[in-house]
Amino acid sequence: MSDHDQLLVVIDPVARRMDGESVRIAKDVLRGGSEAKICLPDGPEEFARALARRGSRRPVVVGDDRALLRAVGLLHRDRWLGDGALSLVPVGTSVQLAHSLGVPAGAVAAARAVLDGAVRRLDLLVDESDGVVLGGLTIPALRSAARAEASVWHAARSLVRTLVGPAPPAAAPRHHRLRVEADGVVLADLDEPVEAVTVRAGPDGRAAVVVRRRAAPAPLRADALSVTVSGPDFRYRADTHVTGPVRTRTWTVRPGAWGLTLPAA
Template sequence: MYDVVLLTLGSERDAPGGGCGSGDACCGGTSEAAGQPPAAASTDHCETPRVPVLTCADALTDRGARVTTVTARSDAEVDEVLARLDGPPRPDGLTWPDPDSKVRLVVASASDAQLRAVVRRLVRRYAPPPSRRPAELAGNRTVPDLPPIGVLPLDPTRGGPHRDLAAQLGLPRDPAAVAAAVLDGGVRRLDLLRNDGGSVTLDGALLGAADDAGRPLHWRGRVEVDDAVLSDGTDPILACAIGNAGGYATLDSLPLLTAPDPTDGLVEVAVAVPVLTRSTLGRKKRIRYEVRRARGRAMAVIPRDERVPFLDDGVEGELSRKRSWWTEPGAWAVYTG
């Protein structure tokens, strides 16, 4: 039978409505905006919703699984959990996941940012240095197949109109159903976006912001997708959506992404720019938004303005220099019902 680790992250900063700017585990991660080193972990107000966690643990135990519940309050504590997924020592000395492991991981996630924090630690653990890249690693990947994750959503409201990634993927939300998926369900492999800032993206990112009155703040930057240029840096951009899945498919009813698919090996990018139009008689002017779209293996944004606010899997940050994203096809995986 399986050993199952039920992992929660012990900070409220990635919880719904929280302002976590961390790129790693929610206590003491790296800031997306500044790239600063981890701060000291805080254990204040680190209460985790216990009922779904305990219900899932009971359901796993009833099925004969050996269950360990862990609340991690730092990256190091997350890494201690992930080490249980390691394979046997390799001749080349690389740390590699065990494809035949009897240990299964369930992440009790209050937000997509918390789930991303765990996947980012998996990438950091198992991505080999370029100088030690093994021959068996696929040419379009920088990481091996990461171990599957069971996802236990802790926010029931995110299954509705404001859907989290678990809802988009059709994953079970009921704790007993999550337990059944981890023990009996299939595995669905999903694309992962990595970027040159050292982070990862599971769902998507949205670049742009609004003022206190809700009016859009236009910004300028060069946006490229493979060889396609969506903006050369002179356009006033309302928003730029970078989609792996569909969390940022629309902005205030404006369609941005058309068919984001986290299994197609491509990133979909959309840029919305204002266009001034006139009526038939040329007397009235109005502004409409032109949406330019492209799909590709990689994309880059070079901001012309000093700082461009963004959301990446719900984590706030500011972009002040070039940032590139690229697709790692099928790099991570979830247990399905």
């Protein structure tokens, strides 16, 4: 039996809790078409140990987008991504990133793609602390972070109103003063408020950068190999994670840095 047929199937504990039936189906399909070693880690540390002990087996993750990101991050830091390929069976409620990368929906279709698909090399955004971005990042970290902050402020205002009377109105939304550089070219500087910055790895080995400025009706767009953002403390949303605050961060495109098994054309 070839190495291609020897799989290490790491099943994320969240997937087992959320959708045990899809996990069972994925295991049955993978076992039926390969020599599959099944790992059932109970948490992130066991998840990492299972991947580290993969040997010559091809790693397959059964889980959601967070499990995919965890696996890619671990394998990147292990300097394995350039030589190998990762496979995924998406199970869970947050699988939008996986589907956007081309992984099929449904346990049967995704497991069949693991067995019969082809490896596609994809670009990766990597920061100076070895953090990875598969899809894209946004500054500021809108929505989820903003909702959490709004909930905190609502609770605080309610408490103040109860204790000392009416609270002052909520502060207006903040705009960031950031310096944004694409391959050393300044797209925005600290003297001009920025509403949002988005960075995505494009299909041509470069990052697509969009800067929305408060005073300009049209956004600035650029393609670059590296993007640096600096300024007062800021948070950013990379794929599913909100990170920060940080004062500077540089993302560099690694063309074709990782392989994902997708349905054969």
